Amino acid sequence: MSAVVWLSVSLAVVTLVVVWMLKDRSRRQSEIAKLSDPKDRIAAIDAGRTYSVGILGGVALLAALVPTGIGTHLSRQALEVSNDTLKVTQDTFNNSLKQQAIDRYAKAVENLGSESETTRVGALYSLRALLGDLDHHQAVVDLLAAFVRQHAKALAATTQASAPASCTDTPPFEPSLPVQVAMELLAKRDSRNEERRLDLRGAYLAGLKLDPGANFEGALLDEANFAYAQLWDVNLKVASLDHADLSYACLRNGEFRGSHTYYANFEHSLLDNAEAHTDFKCARMRGAQMSEAKLDGMIVRGAHMQDVNLDKADFRRGALDRVDVTGATFNGTHLEGADLEFTIGLVEGQLTAAHTDASTQMPMKIDVRPPVDCK
Template sequence: MAGIATALAAVGALWFNGKAMEQNGEQLEMTRQGQVTDRFSKAVDQLGDDSMDTRLGGIYALRRIAQDSPRDREATVDVLTAFYLAHDTLAKHGTPSGHGTPADRRTVSGDGSVVCEVGALSKIARDALATLNALMELVPLERGASEKAIKDFELHGNSALDGPDMSGTYLSGIRIPPSSGLFVRADLRGVDLQGARLDGVNFGAASLNSADLSCAYADSADLQGVELDGARLDEAELRGARMPKVALDVQARRAILTGADFHGRSFSGIDLRGSTLNRADIRRADLSDANLRGADLSDADLRGADLRGADLRGANLKRARLDDVKWAGARTEGIRGMNLPKT
C-alpha cells in the first residue's frame, strides 16, 4: 500500500506541476500579448506624428510586430496599407510637390516617344517608401505557392492581397521584389512606374490601364492577367515577359521584348516602332494594324500571326518563322531578311 500511495503522490505532484506550468505559460502569453498591444498602439500613434523620423519609427515598429507576432500580421498589414494609401505625400493623380511633371523628368523625342533618363531616381517620400517596403516583405507571393494556398490567405481579408487602390500614384523608380504579392489584383490605373524595377513581378489580375511604365525594367514579369489598355511602355525592358491576352492602344516604342510571350495575344494597333522582339513567341497573335516599323523580329516565331494592315517597313525578319502569317494590307517596303509575298 505504501508503494501505491507513493506512486499516487508522485502522479499528483506531476499533475500539479504540469498545471502550474500551464497556468504560468498562459500568464506569460497574456503578458506578451499585452506588450504587443502596447507596442502596436504606440506605433499607430507615431504614424500620425508631424515628424518624419517619428513616422518612420512607427512604420519600422509595426514591421517588427508583424514579424514577431504572426497573429497580429493581418492587422499590421491593414494599418500599413491604410497609412500608405491615405497619408503618403505622393499627391495621387499628380506628382509630388516640387518634383515637376513627368515630362520634366524625361526627354520626349520629336515623334512623341520617350527617351529614358539614365540613373533617374525615385522621388517617393521616405515614409511612403518605408511603408511600401514593409508591405512588400509582409505580403509575399511565395514561389511555387499553390493557387489554393493563395486563395486561403486572401480569405482572411488581407487588404493588400485583395488588391489595394493605388490608381494615379507616383512610384517612379521604385524597386519591387519578385517575391512580393502586393500588386496582385491591385488597382494601378494611371500609376507612374517610370524606370521602376519590376523584374519577375507577378501582377496577377492588376489593372494597369493608362499606366506609365516607360523605361521600366520588367524582365520575366508576369503580365498575362493584367489590363493594359492605353499603357505606355516606351523604352521598357521586358525580356521574357508574359504579356496580357488582350490590350488596346498600347505604346511601346523602342521597348526591349526579347523572348517575350505574345502567343495567342491580341495587341491590335500596338505601337512597337523600333522595338526589339527577337526570339519573341508571337504565334497566332493578333498584331493587325500594329506599327512595327523598324522593329527587330529576327528569330521570332510568328507562325499563324495576324499582321494584316501592319506597318513593317524596315523591320528585320531574319530567320523569323512565318508559316501561315496573314499579310493582307501590310506595308513591307524595305523589310530585311526575307522576301515577302506581294500584298
C-alpha cells in the same frame, strides 16, 4: 483520494489485522491446551507460528506500501498542479503577446501620423513583426497600403529624364524614405492567405527600387505610376494595371501572366533581352503603349494585344504565339528574326513600316494551332 484519507484507511486496516491476530492467538492457545498428545500440541504450535509469521509479513508489506502509495499520490497531485500552472503560464504568455501586438499596432498607427520622417519610418519597421501574424496580417497590409496611397504623391515639378540604358542605372528620382520602406515591406510579404487584394491604385511610385522578386500578385495597381522603377523579377500575375505608367521602368524577368494592362504605358521600358524573359502569357493588354520598349527576344503567348502601340519597339528575335494584334501599330518596329507565324489579326499593310528581314517568320494564312491554355 487525498493523502490523509490514504493514511487513515491504511492505519485502520493495520489496527483491525492486529486486533484480529490477538483474538485468533487466544483462540489457538485454548485449542492447544485441550490437546493431550504432546506431538499434536507441538505441531499445532508450529502451525500457529507459521500462520502468524505470514499474517505479520502481510501487515509489514501493507505498512511498507502505505508511504509508497501516499508518495505516488502526492507526486500525481504535484504533476497535475504543475500542468495546471504551466497551462496558466502559457495562456498568460499568449495573452501577453496578443496585447503586445495590439499595443504595437496602435502605437504604429499613432506614429505614422507624425511630422517626423524618422518617427514614421520607425513605426513602419515596428509593423514588420506583425506581417504573417494570423490576427494582424491583413490589418497591417491594409494600413501599409493606405499609407502608401496617401503619401506617394507626384512631386510638384517632375521633369522628364532620359531613358535608362540598363536596369542598374540609378533612377532620376525616387519615393520618400517612408514610402520606400512601406513598399519594401509589402513586396516581401506572404500574400497567400490574404482576404483582400492589395490596393495601391493611383499611388505615385516613380523611381521605386525593390529587391528582385517583389510580390504584387493580384494587386490593384490601376493608374499607379511606376515610371523609372526598378522591378527586376517582379510578380504581377493577374494584377490590374489599367492605365498605369511603367514608362522607362526595368521590368525584366517580370511575371505579367494573366494581368490586365489596358492602355498602360510601357514606353521606353526595359522588358526583355537575351538573358531575361518577361512573361505576358494570356495578359490583356488592349491599347497599351509600348513604343520604343526593349522587347528583344520576348516570347508572348495567348495575350490580347489589340490596338497596342509597338512603334519603334525592339522586338527582334521575339515571338507572338497566338497573340491577337488586331489594330496594333508597328511603325518602325524592329522585327528582325521575330516569329509571327501564328500571330492573330495581322492584315496586309500592318507591317509595311516595320523593320523585317529574311529571318522574320510571317503569319500563316490558316492557323491550325489550338488556342493557348490560360489556366
